[in-house]
Amino acid sequence: DTAVSQTPKYLVTQMGNDKSIKCEQNLGHDTMYWYKQDSKKFLKIMFSYNNKELIINETVPNRFSPKSPDKAHLNLHINSLELGDSAVYFCASSQALAKATGELFFGEGSRLTVL
């Protein structure tokens, strides 16, 4: 199955903990993203990597650190979790910037609940 896959799908944790969400794509894309969807369903871009290089870094707290070990993987690590971090986090990928069509391929989302 060619797709964007994220793990875990659900994550429940306590305030102050550190957690990671992993993302992998086997579509051969060069660009990967993390989006955050809040309780009102608003989708906001957080980060984008092109071929392991950070190209978009929106105003996101330093507690969020993306890591791209290779162009097929983009992981999201969150330190000192806060209640406001509760959301659904979507990973996405797309073709390289030069061939960009505007089409993003999304993962199924990871629902993070901070208690």
Add this chain to the structure above:
Amino acid sequence: AQRVTQPEKLLSVFKGAPVELKCNYSYSGSPELFWYVQYSRQRLQLLLRHISRESIKGFTADLNKGETSFHLKKPFAQEEDSAMYYCALRTGFQKLVFGTGTRLLVSP
């Protein structure tokens, strides 16, 4: 500022009725606009893009630069059209800015 506005959180229609999901944008450059859809228990996926001028699943959307709008329309709604619809604006470097989404509910 780059912004996409979808004024309706929920749009409820009966099967066979016409549908129009509104989208307005704010962008100083040349806009590229898209509609994405998320069906129940499925991934968010591209429905259509304005540059293609295509009709997908009976949906069309026309970019109106004068009104800065990109409304999504379908003449006869079907129950399977029930989903969450997001309008998105490409603002360069493959960055997509999404609206807040409109949930379309088509009742039998």
